[in-house]
Every structure is written in structure tokens, then in C-alpha cells.
Amino acid sequence: MDDVIVCGGGIAGLACGVRLVAAGLDVRVLEEHDEPGGNVRTLSDRGFRMERGPHTFMASADDVFALADETGAAPDLMPALETSGVRFIVRDGRLHEAFTGPLSFIRSDLLSLRGKLDLITEPLRTTRGDESDSAARFFERRFGPEAARVLAGAFISGIYAGDPETLSAPAAFPLFWGFEKQHGGMIRGGVSLMRERRRRRRALGAAAPPRRKGLFSLRGGMGTMSRAAADVLGDRLELGAAVDAVARDGDGWRVEVGGRTLSCRRLVMAAPPHRAAPLFEPVNQRLGEVLASVTLAPVAMVHMCYEKRAAQIPDAFGFLVPRGEGFRTLGVLFPSRMFADRAPDGGDLLTGFVGGMLDRDALELDDGDLLDTVLGDLERLVGLDRRPDHVRVLRYAAAIPQLTHGHLDRMQELRDTLEGLPGMHLAGNYLRGVGLKDAVASGMAAADAVVLEAGRR
Numbered sequence: 001m002d003d004v005i006v007c008g009g010g011i012a013g014l015a016c017g018v019r020l021v022a023a024g025l026d027v028r029v030l031e032e033h034d035e036p037g038g039n040v041r042t043l044s045d046r047g048f049r050m051e052r053g054p055h056t057f058m059a060s061a062d063d064v065f066a067l068a069d070e071t072g073a074a075p076d077l078m079p080a081l082e083t084s085g086v087r088f089i090v091r092d093g094r095l096h097e098a099f100t101g102p103l104s105f106i107r108s109d110l111l112s113l114r115g116k117l118d119l120i121t122e123p124l125r126t127t128r129g130d131e132s133d134s135a136a137r138f139f140e141r142r143f144g145p146e147a148a149r150v151l152a153g154a155f156i157s158g159i160y161a162g163d164p165e166t167l168s169a170p171a172a173f174p175l176f177w178g179f180e181k182q183h184g185g186m187i188r189g190g191v192s193l194m195r196e197r198r199r200r201r202r203a204l205g206a207a208a209p210p211r212r213k214g215l216f217s218l219r220g221g222m223g224t225m226s227r228a229a230a231d232v233l234g235d236r237l238e239l240g241a242a243v244d245a246v247a248r249d250g251d252g253w254r255v256e257v258g259g260r261t262l263s264c265r266r267l268v269m270a271a272p273p274h275r276a277a278p279l280f281e282p283v284n285q286r287l288g289e290v291l292a293s294v295t296l297a298p299v300a301m302v303h304m305c306y307e308k309r310a311a312q313i314p315d316a317f318g319f320l321v322p323r324g325e326g327f328r329t330l331g332v333l334f335p336s337r338m339f340a341d342r343a344p345d346g347g348d349l350l351t352g353f354v355g356g357m358l359d360r361d362a363l364e365l366d367d368g369d370l371l372d373t374v375l376g377d378l379e380r381l382v383g384l385d386r387r388p389d390h391v392r393v394l395r396y397a398a399a400i401p402q403l404t405h406g407h408l409d410r411m412q413e414l415r416d417t418l419e420g421l422p423g424m425h426l427a428g429n430y431l432r433g434v435g436l437k438d439a440v441a442s443g444m445a446a447a448d449a450v451v452l453e454a455g456r457r
């Protein structure tokens, strides 16, 4: 009998497994694919390195840096080139640089004068929302209608590929929601957070962690992190091992995998909610129903590989497209302009995103039509009229969890239900946030809970 079985070898399951090994527990991580990492994997082809999911993480993603330390991947951490600080948002048929400070705000024509006034008078607005606020209602209340549609709209396309009307403000934007609740507004909250961080650094003195800025990835792509975690796990990670069923077994758990029956004292379910739901339904119907109620946005990624540099593309992170601007593409990243090793010398890699909650039918387009959609938008926006030399289209019918109205209550219900199922833990990016850092944090938190439960501290 294993101490712990982790079902799912995405980054959440891997982060969990690595921590459990460090705590001295017998752990087995079961992953259905023949490669570890789930969405955190990198495809290499002819010198191009194409991500299956996240391209970067922020300097503030402490848990991701901790995972790099715990897996030995830290030497491969790589800051993005300085120009990746430049981001564009599409408005009125062209790219506008997103503002980075007061001067660029004044000069920018991304918003009208009225839109800018609404934005800078945000601290004067004293209204408070209620828990049922959608992201659309929240941002409109704080920033006014124009900035909400353009800035928050771009942000929501980029993070959630979501519908601002159905995303829950407190669940999908807990930091900003907290700013309003505790400080009376976003700008006040942001200033207060910066002051608090500065105060904490001063208090820590020489013990303060290294100051980091900007965006990061790893040499060779994000998949380097997953491979490093897999190396730590060694033969405790089983690939090509799809979990078919789970059931209570005395004080522990029984797991059916490819005709084998395994037993464990504790089980961490790190599969995405729509995959975990049918496994749980026979164990606890309500748990299965709550997991099945989490909707995931469909997304297609179009990697466009150019052997010769695409001269029309600026040195930048990429651009995002708010809905309602007349373009189907959600955004295009410029990975080779962020990290030098993403394309062969003199080449370029561009990655377009299509789909999302407001354009679910996009995934029915064939690969050629998806490519033409992104290329057509690139031609209109930057004048790029050259077709790529190689293309990889990746489709996800269920990519990004949507933290919609009632999500926080549903997650509380999950936690309450788990109280009655000792030895069962959940990890994944639908629990506390949808990004890489939240997925890693959820895996680490599950591991810490298992260790505590097992009395190994």
C-alpha cells in the first residue's frame, strides 16, 4: 500500500508529489499521458520551442520559484528580455501600447479623455459591490464603462478567455475585490500593497528574498520545470497511467488504473474538474456534481514559426484584443521576442489564441481556418502578410476554468464535503485561481495537508 497516490501529473500534481517525496512519504503519481506536466509542456520542432500552455510567470510567483528550487530547475530560470514589458491592446483597428506609468498614461490614445478621467477618479468612487458582482459590473463601477471594456476586457481575454458578464468578481479577481473591500478602491489598494511590500522588505533586511522584476520562464521552455519535477519523482511517476475509478477502501482508498488495483492511505486528486467529476460521482455524488459544474473555456493556440524574422512585429510581449473590436483573435504573443531560445537564429515564433467563452464555435474551425483567422487579424493590425514556414495548432476543448457566479460557495461546499472523506485532497487550478502559480500553490497546499494529516511534521 502506498502512503499517497496523486492522480494527475500536471504541474499541480507534480508540485504535490515533489513536496511529498521531500517529506519522506511513499508517493506514486499517476499521469495518463506519456509526458509529465499537463499544460506545462513545451514542444520542440526545428529549433522552435512552442508552449502547450503558459509562456511566462510573474516575478511575484513565489511558489513557482520555490518549485524551481525544490526540483533543481532554478539554474534554468530565465528572465524575459526587457522589451517584454511592452504590451499592446487593440483599439479602433490598431495596436496601442498599454500604459506603464503616468507619462505613458497621459500620452496614450488607448482611452478617450473621458475614459482617462473616469479611470483617474477611481479613488473618489465610494460605492461598494456585493458578492454577486460580475467582473463586468465590478470593473465598470470602478473604472467607468470605457476602461472596463477596453482594459479589463483585454485582461479578461488574456487570463480567462472568459465572459466578463458571467465571471464572478470576488472569485475571479480576489486581489482587486479585496482592494475595494479593505481600502475603498483599486488605486488605494494597489498603493497600500506596494507600501506593505516595501515595509516587509525593509523589515527582513539582508534576509529578504532576491528582488525580481518582470516575467520569467525557463531555458528550453516551461516544460523544463515539469521535466525537473519528473526527475525528482523518478519511478514514483507512472506515465500512460489513466485512473479509471476510485473508491473508499477501509480507512484508505482504492484506485483502478489500466486493469490494476492500487491501494493508498491518502489520495490527492489533481486531475482537472471535468475529469475528476466522474471519478468522484460513485464516492460522493455531490462532490462529483460540484466538480462537474466548473465550466472550462475552449481555446485553440496557433503557433506560427517563421524561419526569417517577421519585420512588422515589434519587440514586445504581444497584444490582447478586447471583445467588440471586430477581431476574432483573442491575442497574439511574441515568444521569440521575449526569450531568445524560442526560435532559431534570425527566426520568429508568434502564438495566436482563438476561442474562449464568447466564441465557443471557433474550435470547430479546421486548422487552416484557425491559421487564416489569426493571420488575417495580424495583417490588418500590423501588416504582416507572410505565411509562416511551419504551423502547429493545439486545441483545448476545456482549457481555462471559469470562476463564475457562486464559485466561492461551490468551493466551500467542496471543502465541507471533503471533511467527511478523510484522506482525500484536491489540487488544481480551479480551486484558488486559474494561473500557473495558483496551480503550483494548490499542489503544495495539498501536500502540506497530507503531511500534516500523516503526522510527519
Ligand SMILES: Cc1cc2nc3c(=O)[nH]c(=O)nc-3n(C[C@H](O)[C@H](O)[C@H](O)COP(=O)(O)OP(=O)(O)OC[C@H]3O[C@@H](n4cnc5c(N)ncnc54)[C@H](O)[C@@H]3O)c2cc1C
Pocket: 007, 008, 009, 010, 011, 012, 013, 030, 031, 032, 033, 037, 038, 039, 040, 052, 053, 054, 055, 056, 057, 241, 242, 243, 244, 270, 271, 272, 275, 276, 299, 301, 396, 399, 400, 427, 428, 429, 430, 434, 435, 436, 437, 439
Ligand atoms: C492554452 C493555455 C494557456 C495558458 N496560459 C497561461 C499563462 O500564460 N499564465 C498562467 O499563469 N497560466 C496559464 N495557463 C494555465 C496553466 O497552464 C494552468 O493553471 C496549469 O497548467 C494547471 O495545472 P494543473 O496541474 O492544475 O492541470 P493540468 O495541466 O490540466 O494537469 C492535469 C493532469 O491530469 C491528468 N489527468 C486527467 N485525468 C486523469 C486521469 N483520470 N488519470 C491520470 N491522469 C489524469 C492530465 O493528463 C493532466 O496532465 C494556460 C493554460 C492553457 C490551457
